[in-house]
Amino acid sequence: MIKVKNLHKHFGGLAVLNGIDEHISQGEVVVIIGPSGSGKSTFLRCLNLLEDVTEGEIYVDDEQINTPKVNINVVRQKMGMVFQQFNLFPHLTIMDNITLAPVLLKKMTKAEAVKKGEELLERVNLAEKADAYPAQLSGGQKQRVAIARALAMNPEIMLFDEPTSALDPEMVGEVLDVMKDLAKSGMTMVIVTHEMGFAREVASRVLFIDQGVVMESGTPEEVFNHPRCDRAKLFLSKVL
Amino acid sequence: MTGMQQWFSRISDLFVKCFIRDDRYKLLLSGVGVTIKVSLLAVIIGILIGMLIALCNLSKNKFLKAVGGVYTDVIRGTPSVTQLMLIYFVIFATVNLPKWIIAAIAFGINSGAYVSEIIRGGILSVDHGQTEAGRSLGLNAFQTMTRIVIPQAVKNIFPALCNEFIVLIKETAIVGYVGLMDIQKAGDFIKSATFNAPMPLFGTAVIYYVLIKILTLTLRQVENHLRKSDVR
Numbered sequence: 029m030i031k032v033k034n035l036h037k038h039f040g041g042l043a044v045l046n047g048i049d050e051h052i053s054q055g056e057v058v059v060i061i062g063p064s065g066s067g068k069s070t071f072l073r074c075l076n077l078l079e080d081v082t083e084g085e086i087y088v089d090d091e092q093i094n095t096p097k098v099n100i101n102v103v104r105q106k107m108g109m110v111f112q113q114f115n116l117f118p119h120l121t122i123m124d125n126i127t128l129a130p131v132l133l134k135k136m137t138k139a140e141a142v143k144k145g146e147e148l149l150e151r152v153n154l155a156e157k158a159d160a161y162p163a164q165l166s167g168g169q170k171q172r173v174a175i176a177r178a179l180a181m182n183p184e185i186m187l188f189d190e191p192t193s194a195l196d197p198e199m200v201g202e203v204l205d206v207m208k209d210l211a212k213s214g215m216t217m218v219i220v221t222h223e224m225g226f227a228r229e230v231a232s233r234v235l236f237i238d239q240g241v242v243m244e245s246g247t248p249e250e251v252f253n254h255p256r257c258d259r260a261k262l263f264l265s266k267v268l
Numbered sequence: 269m270t271g272m273q274q275w276f277s278r279i280s281d282l283f284v285k286c287f288i289r290d291d292r293y294k295l296l297l298s299g300v301g302v303t304i305k306v307s308l309l310a311v312i313i314g315i316l317i318g319m320l321i322a323l324c325n326l327s328k329n330k331f332l333k334a335v336g337g338v339y340t341d342v343i344r345g346t347p348s349v350t351q352l353m354l355i356y357f358v359i360f361a362t363v364n365l366p367k368w369i370i371a372a373i374a375f376g377i378n379s380g381a382y383v384s385e386i387i388r389g390g391i392l393s394v395d396h397g398q399t400e401a402g403r404s405l406g407l408n409a410f411q412t413m414t415r416i417v418i419p420q421a422v423k424n425i426f427p428a429l430c431n432e433f434i435v436l437i438k439e440t441a442i443v444g445y446v447g448l449m450d451i452q453k454a455g456d457f458i459k460s461a462t463f464n465a466p467m468p469l470f471g472t473a474v475i476y477y478v479l480i481k482i483l484t485l486t487l488r489q490v491e492n493h494l495r496k497s498d499v500r
Contacts, residue, residue, distance in 0.1 A: 076404060078400055078403065078404060101403075101406045101407065101408050102406065104403065104404055104405065104406040105405070105406035107404075108404075108405075109401075109404035109405075111397060111400065111401065111404075113395075113397050115395075115397040115398060115400065115401035116401075117398065117401070117402075117416055117420075118420065118498075119419045119420050119423065128405075128415065129405035129406060129407060132407065132411060132415065133405075133406055133407070161496075161498075163498055177405070178404075178405070181405060181406065
């Protein structure tokens with residue numbers, strides 16, 4: 029579903045990604061862990077080209093997306109993204125946040141989008157907030173709306189960039205629960221997170237990234253209980 | 269008669285002489301009309317030019333950036349009276365347009381430079397995460413700008429824009445230089461005709477003040493409406 033070949037990313041003179049090769053199949057829940065500054069968020073943001081790629085190839089559904097020939101806007105419609113800082117549109121109601129893209133991009137009529145929006149808000153337990161504005165919601169509620177907003181486009185893949193890192197501790201659970209449900213429903217997910225318990229429970233595969241390369245890749249059992257490289261051992265000894 | 273009464277009767281005589289006799293109030297009223305006409309058209313031109321120049325300044329194209337930079341630089345670096353006279357007596361010297369329209373164009377060109385900086389700042393003040401969220405949903409750059417960034421920028425820049433309009437209205441008090449009879453010029457005319465300075469000049473000040481007070485109150489209503497989504 030997503031294929032990454034020899035991905036390099038430099039910010040000016042700083043090399044953040046140093047050759048990543050990865051294959052993510054349909055239905056996989058890939059959790060990316062690693063120390064801060066290791067390049068894991070940059071890797072995720074390269075997958076939908078929010079960061080342009082310095083070198084290498086990225087394929088989505090066997091189509092190379094980092095070439096000028098491809099209309100990236102169409103590719104992004106297949107890939108939902110959830111941000112650490114939620115990034116809800118503060119000038120729109122919750123319902124309008126969800127329906128804006130599907131209606132504007134002519135994926136649905138307004139009525140269809142509203143119906144879909146109601147279903148999604150039901151799913152994230154926020155049906156009563158449809159007419160509220162983002163400023164009236166708690167962090168956990170905002171992030172659940174952000175997930176619903178991304179799902180409204182019926183994406184094939186969902187990308188999560190540290191979705192619980194900006195939340196108060198008591199709100200982390202409600203967001204992780206929504207993500208667990210999503211994983212159970214068979215959605216292909218790529219998640220950057222520091223929630224190791226969640227990674228262990230939900231991931232079909234865990235990637236440990238450090239210094240811009242994938243150092244470990246395997247089931248949660250393999251990576252958490254039997255890490256092979258020293259850097260992963262050191263990192264896990266600090267966070268587990 | 270006591271001194272107080274004498275003073276009052278002198279004032280009311282002056283008032284009648286300056287504003288009532290020979291229908292002088294009509295001169296001031298038509299001056300109000302000229303000021304409003306010129307200001308309104310100038311505001312519209314100013315916003316249009318301001319948006320264009322702001323987009324130039326924000327663009328990645330080096331040529332457009334240079335155009336925007338030079339425009340802002342030249343307009344901010346010269347007095348508006350000079351600009352008004354240059355545009356009226358030189359650039360539009362052979363163009364057959366009503367005086368007030370040429371004046372409005374001059375003020376619009378001037379205001380555009382300031383408005384462009386306000387708009388540029390407003391767009392930059394919207395968090396970059398908003399753009400990323402829009403683009404990640406598949407919206408193109410234009411859709412993200414018009415549906416997500418600009419609506420939020422408008423709210424941020426509204427107070428500064430209102431301030432610019434108020435400055436602009438007062439700035440138009442120099443249109444007398446190109447022979448337009450606005451509020452200021454009408455007051456000046458009455459001063460010459462009556463050989464009395466305080467009454468017509470205070471009158472002029474009061475008229476400007478009331479005009480701007482009405483505008484301020486109206487714009488505040490609009491701003492409250494814009495802030496609806498901030499309610500917690």
